[in-house]
Amino acid sequence: MTHPQTELWSDYIDGELSPADVRELEAHLEVCDECRLLLDDLRRVVARAGTLEDRPPRADLWPRVSAQVGLARRRFAFSMPELLAAGIALMLISGGGVAYLLRDRAGAPEVSTGQPPEPVVRTVSTGEGYDAAIGQLQLELAKGRGSLDSSTTRVIEEKLALIDQAILDAERAVAADPGSEYLRAHLTRSRLNKLDLLRRATELTRTIS
Amino acid sequence: MYLLTLPLLAALTGTDTTVTVSAGGKLELRNHEGPVTVTVWNRQAVRVRAEHDDESRVSVDVSGNTVRVTGRGRYGPEPIAYELTVPADMALEIFAQEGEVRVTGSRAALEIQSIEGSITVEGGRGSVRLNSVEGDLIVRGASGRLNLETVDGDVSVSDLEGDLEVTTVDGEILLQGMRAASVEASTVDGDITMAGEIKAEGRYRLSSHDGDVTLTAPTIDATVSISTFEGDFTSDFPVTVNTAGRKMNFTLGNGRARIELESFDGEVALRKGTGR
Numbered sequence: 001m002t003h004p005q006t007e008l009w010s011d012y013i014d015g016e017l018s019p020a021d022v023r024e025l026e027a028h029l030e031v032c033d034e035c036r037l038l039l040d041d042l043r044r045v046v047a048r049a050g051t052l053e054d055r056p057p058r059a060d061l062w063p064r065v066s067a068q069v070g071l072a073r074r075r076f077a078f079s080m081p082e083l084l085a086a087g088i089a090l091m092l093i094s095g096g097g098v099a100y101l102l103r104d105r106a107g108a109p110e111v112s113t114g115q116p117p118e119p120v121v122r123t124v125s126t127g128e129g130y131d132a133a134i135g136q137l138q139l140e141l142a143k144g145r146g147s148l149d150s151s152t153t154r155v156i157e158e159k160l161a162l163i164d165q166a167i168l169d170a171e172r173a174v175a176a177d178p179g180s181e182y183l184r185a186h187l188t189r190s191r192l193n194k195l196d197l198l199r200r201a202t203e204l205t206r207t208i209s
Numbered sequence: 210m211y212l213l214t215l216p217l218l219a220a221l222t223g224t225d226t227t228v229t230v231s232a233g234g235k236l237e238l239r240n241h242e243g244p245v246t247v248t249v250w251n252r253q254a255v256r257v258r259a260e261h262d263d264e265s266r267v268s269v270d271v272s273g274n275t276v277r278v279t280g281r282g283r284y285g286p287e288p289i290a291y292e293l294t295v296p297a298d299m300a301l302e303i304f305a306q307e308g309e310v311r312v313t314g315s316r317a318a319l320e321i322q323s324i325e326g327s328i329t330v331e332g333g334r335g336s337v338r339l340n341s342v343e344g345d346l347i348v349r350g351a352s353g354r355l356n357l358e359t360v361d362g363d364v365s366v367s368d369l370e371g372d373l374e375v376t377t378v379d380g381e382i383l384l385q386g387m388r389a390a391s392v393e394a395s396t397v398d399g400d401i402t403m404a405g406e407i408k409a410e411g412r413y414r415l416s417s418h419d420g421d422v423t424l425t426a427p428t429i430d431a432t433v434s435i436s437t438f439e440g441d442f443t444s445d446f447p448v449t450v451n452t453a454g455r456k457m458n459f460t461l462g463n464g465r466a467r468i469e470l471e472s473f474d475g476e477v478a479l480r481k482g483t484g485r
Contacts, residue, residue, distance in 0.1 A: 033434060033456070040414075149307075152324055155343050155361045159378040159397075166397050166418040169473065173438050182436035182455045186473055190418065193397060197360065197378060204324065204342065208306065 004028060009039050037185050130191060137198035144205025156201050163194045224259040224267040234274035235300040236293070241286030242307040244326075249297040249314035256294040262287060297332075309344075318353075327362065345380070363399070381420070385484055389413075396420060400475070404484020407431055409465040416471040424470060425480040430462030433479070436471040445481040 004025055011017050012025050029036050145153060170187035177183055230253055238245060243260075250256075255276050259267045264283040269276065280289040290308075295301070297316040305323045312319060315332040319339070327344040330337065333351040345362040348355060352370040363380040366373060372391040375382055379398045387405025394401050395416040403415060404425040411431075415422045421440075435442045435457040442457060451458045470477045 033458075149325075152342055159360050162379055162397055166473075169418070173473070177455070180455050181453075182471065183438060186416075186418075186436075186438075186471065189395070189416065190397075193378065193395075196376075200342075200358070200360070207304070207322075208324075 003032065003035055009035070012039070013043060033181065130195075133195060134198065137195070137202055140202045141198060141205065144202060144209065147205045147209040148201075152204075156197065160194065160197060163190065163197060166190045167194065223261055224257060226269055227254050227256040228269055228271050228276060229254050230271070230276060230296065230299065231274045232296070233298055233300075234276065234296075235302060236276045236278065236295055237302045238278040238291065238293070239304045240280060240289060240291060240306065240308060242288040243290040243305075244308045245291045245293070245303060245305050245310045247293045247295060247301060247303075247310075247312040247315070249299075249316075249332075250294050251296075253296055255296075255299070258292040258294075260290040265289060346375075382415075402484075404480075404482070407466050407468070411466040413466065414469040414471075416469075417475055418473045419475060420472060421475040421478070422470045422472045423476075423478045423480060424468065425482050425484040427481065427483055428462070429466070429468070429479070430464065431466035431468045432458070432460050432464040433468045434458050434470070435477050436469070437475070437477050438473045440472050440475045440477060442477045444479040446479055448479075 008017070008021070008025060012022065017025070029039065141156075148156075167187065167190045170183065170190045173183045174180070174187050232253060236255060255269075257267065257269050257278055259280060261267065261280060262282070265280060265287045266282075267278065267280045267289065269278055271277075278291070278293070280287070280291075286306075295315075297314055299315075300318040301312060301315065301321065303310055303312075303319075303321045305321075305326055307325045308323070309326040309329070310321050310323055311329045312321070312333070313331045315330070316334045318335040319330060319333045319337045321328050321330070321338070322340040323344050324341070325343045326341070327347065328339045328341055329347040330339065330351065331349045333348065333353065333355075335353040336356075337348065337351050337353055338356045339346045339348070339358070341359040341362055343361045344359060346357045346359050346364045348357065348366045348369070350368045351366075354371055355366065355369060355373045355375070357364055357366070357373070357375040359377045359380060361379050362377060363383070364375050364377055365383045366375065366385070366387070368386040368388075369384070370388045373384070373387075373389050374393045375384075376394075377396045377399065380396060381399040382394045382396055382401045382403075384392065384394065384401075384403040385405065387403060388408075389405065390408045390411045392403065392411075392413045392415070394403070394414070397418045398420060399417060400420040401415045401417050401422045402425075403413070403423070407413065407426045407429050409430060413424070413431075415424065429446060433448075436455055438455060446461055448459045448461065470479075
């Protein structure tokens, strides 16, 4: 199965495709779970951007983080404010953690053939941009930690550890079964959970202070 | 637009003041510590009752159709317990750092955040957004678009008419009496249980890392996808499964809705019934 280029989904969400292209993409969606998951994730990014409009991230943090993960190299049709506001999810998408979603998928082998796509393990298990984003957020959280009480800090640390364990579980599962579409998507979402919790925690420090 | 400020020096018994508001207004409250209870009445007015020490002060500011309630102790934040009565159509924006928030009877948009404390809402219409770090979220009888997030707590939603997006890190998600066209629920460590109607063209995605996922409905007309790594799948509905790796796909009825159930390390089940 040949998948549409990722950029097309961005244009699709933005309503910038011709009716013929829309029909073609929607026909593909009917038969491709992988692309539906991708589209769902992109839609969530846009939705999240909308919810954060009135509480923009601190100006000096997100450009730095997004630059580290190479946002500028990606050609998404979302506006820059949306990109920044939705930073976490897009950082993940851009950072290599879900590079399989963004790779040139033309001619990518179908999962059910049992032929694991060669780049998947590498892209999912590395992701320098993802690590950079995590590091940047952790640094930001450490700076603002004084504004949180000890109970809240403890809860956040415990839950980050819980998510880390989930990520580890998912990484091991992907290593054991690299061809599994579900496991790769699950790893992606587990990583997204960590970024999301770190984002919420850093936002919280700013809300309180 | 006009500005009316009522700084109220508290007596020993606290604060009790009422201000008139126009229809469709918004109330904003920020509280450092203490419970917040909101009920509704038929008057176009907001009543603010607050219990606090005699050195704390509660301010009720009316600007346009927005009412802002803030409290402050003499030397900084002090515990204040609020009881508010508002028009049912008044939107609420509440931030409670430490303390439970309870809203009853609202027919308006709600945005409520608590760091340490549960949030309970009966009603809510339009956009309902609840967010907690350390607390349960409970919503009954809402209609509209619900967005619920907690970190360490359970989430319970019943009798929802609308769409739902809910996430928790460490907690269970219980959805009952659902009449939702779109549900997206995820938790890292906890069970997810949903019971209700599956609407034609509806989309339902329930995902847990470490917990059981159960969907109960009287009838299902949907394309269904089940994914698990270490769990099993059971169904009360007769299914012919198409397996692709760790994903099972099948169609019930004409496949009009779309259902995705995932549990990395738990059981996935489809149950027939109402869940009541």
